[in-house]
Amino acid sequence: MxxxxxxxxxxxxxxxxxxxxxxxxxxGMYIGTTASRGLHHLVYEIVDNSVDEALAGYCxxxxxxxxxxxxxxxxxxxxxxxxxxxxxxxxxxVEVVFTILHAxxxxxxxxxxxxxxxxxxxxxxxxxxxxxxxxxxxxxxxxYKQRYERGKSCYSLKExxxxxxxxxxxxxxxxxxxxxxxxxxxxxxxxxxxxLREMAFLTKGLTITLRDDRTEExxxxxxxxxxxxxAKEAIEGRSLESDNFDSIAxxxxxxxxxxxxxxxxxxxxxxxxxxxGGIKEYVTYLNRSKNALYEDVLYFEGTKNNVYxxxxxxxxxxxxxxxxxxxxNISTPEGGTHLQGFRNALTKTFNDYSRLNKLLKDNxxxxxxxxxxxxxxxxxxxxxxxxxxxxxxxxxxxxxxARGAVDSILSEKLTIYLEQxxxxxxxxxxxxxxxxxxxxxxxxxxELTRRKTALDVGALPGKLADCSDKNPENCEIYIVEGDxxxxxxxxxRNRATQAILPLRGxxxxxxxxxxxxxxxxxxxxxxxxxxxxxxxxxxDISKLRYHKIILMTDADVDGAHIATLLLTFIYRFMxxxxxxGHVYLAQPPLYQLKKQNKVWYAYSDEELNKILNEVGxxxxxxxxxxxxxxxxxxxxxxxxxxxxxxxxxxxVNIDEEAQSELDLTFTTLMGDKVEPRREFIEANAxxxxxxxx
Numbered sequence: 027m028x029x030x031x032x033x034x035x036x037x038x039x040x041x042x043x044x045x046x047x048x049x050x051x052x053x054g055m056y057i058g059t060t061a062s063r064g065l066h067h068l069v070y071e072i073v074d075n076s077v078d079e080a081l082a083g084y085c086x087x088x089x090x091x092x093x094x095x096x097x098x099x100x101x102x103x104x105x106x107x108x109x110x111x112x113x114x115x116x117x118x119x120v121e122v123v124f125t126i127l128h129a130x131x132x133x134x135x136x137x138x139x140x141x142x143x144x145x146x147x148x149x150x151x152x153x154x155x156x157x158x159x160x161x162x163x164x165x166x167x168x169x170y171k172q173r174y175e176r177g178k179s180c181y182s183l184k185e186x187x188x189x190x191x192x193x194x195x196x197x198x199x200x201x202x203x204x205x206x207x208x209x210x211x212x213x214x215x216x217x218x219x220x221x222l223r224e225m226a227f228l229t230k231g232l233t234i235t236l237r238d239d240r241t242e243e244x245x246x247x248x249x250x251x252x253x254x255x256x257a258k259e260a261i262e263g264r265s266l267e268s269d270n271f272d273s274i275a276x277x278x279x280x281x282x283x284x285x286x287x288x289x290x291x292x293x294x295x296x297x298x299x300x301x302x303g304g305i306k307e308y309v310t311y312l313n314r315s316k317n318a319l320y321e322d323v324l325y326f327e328g329t330k331n332n333v334y335x336x337x338x339x340x341x342x343x344x345x346x347x348x349x350x351x352x353x354x355n356i357s358t359p360e361g362g363t364h365l366q367g368f369r370n371a372l373t374k375t376f377n378d379y380s381r382l383n384k385l386l387k388d389n390x391x392x393x394x395x396x397x398x399x400x401x402x403x404x405x406x407x408x409x410x411x412x413x414x415x416x417x418x419x420x421x422x423x424x425x426x427x428a429r430g431a432v433d434s435i436l437s438e439k440l441t442i443y444l445e446q447x448x449x450x451x452x453x454x455x456x457x458x459x460x461x462x463x464x465x466x467x468x469x470x471x472x473e474l475t476r477r478k479t480a481l482d483v484g485a486l487p488g489k490l491a492d493c494s495d496k497n498p499e500n501c502e503i504y505i506v507e508g509d510x511x512x513x514x515x516x517x518x519r520n521r522a523t524q525a526i527l528p529l530r531g532x533x534x535x536x537x538x539x540x541x542x543x544x545x546x547x548x549x550x551x552x553x554x555x556x557x558x559x560x561x562x563x564x565x566d567i568s569k570l571r572y573h574k575i576i577l578m579t580d581a582d583v584d585g586a587h588i589a590t591l592l593l594t595f596i597y598r599f600m601x602x603x604x605x606x607g608h609v610y611l612a613q614p615p616l617y618q619l620k621k622q623n624k625v626w627y628a629y630s631d632e633e634l635n636k637i638l639n640e641v642g643x644x645x646x647x648x649x650x651x652x653x654x655x656x657x658x659x660x661x662x663x664x665x666x667x668x669x670x671x672x673x674x675x676x677x678v679n680i681d682e683e684a685q686s687e688l689d690l691t692f693t694t695l696m697g698d699k700v701e702p703r704r705e706f707i708e709a710n711a712x713x714x715x716x717x718x719x
Contacts, residue, residue: 036108036119049127049154050177053206056151061209063681065202066217068155071148072100072198073234077225077355079104080232081409085195087233090222092213094240097201106165106194109183118183120161124153124174152200153177155207159200167191176203212245215295220687223299227311228355228407230304238295305338305405312686313403315693316342319457320450326439332411333431337368339404341454344693345461345540346598347399350686351406353413353423362416362423364408367432369395375440376455383448385455393458396563400461406432461540468541487552491516491526502574503527503556504612504668507588510656515578517660518668525572527556532588536595537692550595561599567606575603576675578612578667580654593678594692604680613674614655614667620648627666629674 049056057064057071069090079085085104093099108119115122127150153159154177163170169187173180202211215238226234238245301307306325319341327336339349351358351365358365373395380386380393408428416422444451486492489512493501503525506512512528519526534547544550554561558571577592579585589611596603603609615627617634621641628634638647655663667673680688 076102101197156200226299227308233300328435334409360422363429367429371436518664
C-alpha cells in the first residue's frame with residue numbers, strides 16, 4: 027500500500043481529546059448535512075476506518091451490507107479494534123472509540139501511520155447519530171460485542187464466543203436515527219457503490235464488496251411521521267440503564283429475523299471491487315468513454331520526506347482536463363500542495379523535453395501548464411502522516427512537503443520515461459503545441475467577450491432583456507431556447523429582478539470543441555458576457571451579475587438535450603457557479619387540466635393521475651399536453667414556472683465525493699464514443715419519466 031506497517035496498536039494507543047455531547051445537537055458540524063448526503067457519509071466514515079487498517083497493511087477485504095431494515099453492516103478482516111482497558115478512560119478501548127469524540131488510533135498514539143476519516147471522529151459521530159449501533163470484534167481467539175443506543179452503551183463489552191486465533195476483524199452495524207435524518211433514512215445502493223469503487227481504486231489490492239439485502243419495498247420506503255413519533259417515544263419514554271436485558275434480547279431477535287429476510291429477499295444486488303493496478307486502473311476507467319492518445323497509462327510512485335506519492339495519467343483526444351487529487355484516500359476537490367507539485371513537474375519536464383529534442387523552436391514560447399494538460403486524465407494520490415487541510419471541509423491540502431515530494435518524484439521518473447518512450451513523448455508534445463496555438467487564437471477571441479465595466483450595459487448581448495435591479499443578490503436570469511419561449515418569458519417576467527436571455531437552437535457541445543471555437547460561438551459568448559464572471563482561470567464569482575441562473579427548457583427530449591448542453595458548458599468552464607449553488611433547472615408543467623372554471627397543472631404523469639383521481643375522470647375534463655414553453659401564454663408561464671411564490675426550481679449540485687464519476691458522466695453523454703453512451707442510457711432509462719419521443 028506504500029506505507030510501512032505499525033505494530034503498536036493496543037488499548038493505550040487510543041487517545042482521548044474531548045466528549046461527545048455536541049454531535050446530536052449540531053450534526054451538520056460533523057457530517058455537513060442531515061439530508062441524503064450526510065446520511066450516506068455515515069457509511070463512508072465506518073468504511074474509512076476499515077480502509078485505514080488496509081493502509082496499515084492489516085486488512086485485505088471489507089464487506090458492506092445494506093440490511094432489510096435499512097441498517098448498514100461493515101465488516102473487515104483487520105486487527106480488530108482493541109478491547110483492552112484504556113488506562114485514561116478506565117473502560118475498554120472499543121467503548122472509547124464509539125462513545126468519546128476525537129478518540130481513536132489516529133492522534134499520535136502510534137496506531138496508524140496514515141489515516142483518513144473525519145480526523146478520527148468517525149466512529150463516535152456515527153454512533154451518536156444512530157438509533158442503535160452494534161460492534162463485534164474478533165481478536166485473540168475470542169469474539170466480543172457491545173451495543174449502543176443514540177451514543178450510549180447499553181451494557182459493558184462482553185465476550186460472546188470464540189473463533190480461530192488467525193481470524194481477526196471488526197463488524198459494525200448501525201441504524202440511522204430518524205430524529206436526526208428527518209428527510210430520509212433510506213440508503214441508495216448506487217450512491218454507496220460509487221464511493222466504494224473509488225476507495226478500491228485508491229487502495230490497490232483491497233477487495234470491497236457491497237450487497238443489498240432489502241426487499242424492493244424497503245429499498246423505496248419513505249420516512250413517515252409515525253416513524254419519527256415512535257423514535258421520540260423511544261428516547262423520551264424509557265431509561266437505557268433499566269432496559270439493558272430487553273436491549274440484548276431485541277438484538278438477538280433482530281439477528282434471527284435478518285436471516286429470514288435475506289432468504290425471502292427479492293431485490294438483492296451485489297458488486298465486488300478489487301483493483302491490483304490501483305489508480306492506474308482508475309485512469310483507464312475514467313478514460314473509457316474517450317479515445318486515448320497513446321496506449322499506456324503512465325504510472326509513477328515513490329516516497330520522499332515521509333510522503334508516499336502515486337501519480338497516474340493518460341492523455342486523450344478531448345480538450346478538457348480531468349485531474350483528481352487525494353490525500354490518505356480523502357478527495358481534495360480544491361487541490362492543494364500535492365496538485366501544485368504535480369503541475370510544476372509536468373510543465374517543467376515537458377518543456378525541457380521539447381527544448382532538448384527541438385520540438386519547440388528557439389523563438390517559440392514555452393508550453394503553458396494548460397497546454398500540456400489539455401485532454402489529460404490524471405489521479406494524484408499521496409499518503410502523509412499528518413495532513414494539514416485548509417478550511418473545515420478538508421478540500422485543500424496545505425502541507426508544503428507534499429509539493430516537494432510530488433514535484434521531485436514525478437520530475438525524475440517522468441524524465442526517464444520520456445527518454446525511453448520517445449513516441450509517446452512526441453505525441454504528448456505535439457498535442458500540447460497544437461493547444462498552445464489554439465490558446466493564442468482563443469485569447470484574441472476572448473477579448474471580444476469582455477465587458478468594459480460591470481455597469482456598461484452597452485456591452486451586454488443585444489438579445490438580453492436585462493432586469494433593472496443592479497444588486498446581484500436580488501437578480502436572476504432565465505436562459506430559454508427560441509424566440510417563442512423568449513417572447514413569452516419577457517412578457518411574463520418581473521422586470522425588476524428577472525432577466526431573460528433567449529438562445530437560438532442547441533448551443534455548441536463544448537465536450538468536443540477547442541477554446542477558440544467556444545469563444546467564437548455567439549450563444550456561448552452571450553452567456554459569458556451576461557453572467558459577468560469570465561471562465562476558466564479568469565473566473566471571478568464576485569463579478570456574477572445574477573445569483574440565480576435558471577435553465578428553462580421545454581419538458582421533452584429536445585429540451586432535456588439543450589439543458590444538458592448548457593450544464594456541460596457551465597460544468598466545464600464555470601464550475602464555481604454550480605458549487606456556490608447559483609445554477610437551477612426550471613420545472614415547467616407537462617399538463618394543464620381544466621374542469622368547469624378550475625385549472626390544475628401537473629408536472630408528471632403520476633401527478634396528473636393523482637389529480638384525475640381527486641376531481642374525477644369526466645368527459646368534460648380538458649387536458650392539454652404542453653409540447654413547449656411557447657405554447658403557454660405569459661400568464662400561464664408566470665403562474666407555473668416563473669412566479670417565486672409558486673414555481674418549482676431544482677438546484678444543480680456537485681457531489682464532491684463523487685466528482686470523478688460526474689466528470690465521467692458528462693464525457694459519456696457528450697463525448698465521441700457511442701457504445702459507452704448506449705450502455706449508460708440502457709442502464710439509466712428506467713429512471714426517466716415522461717419520455718416524449
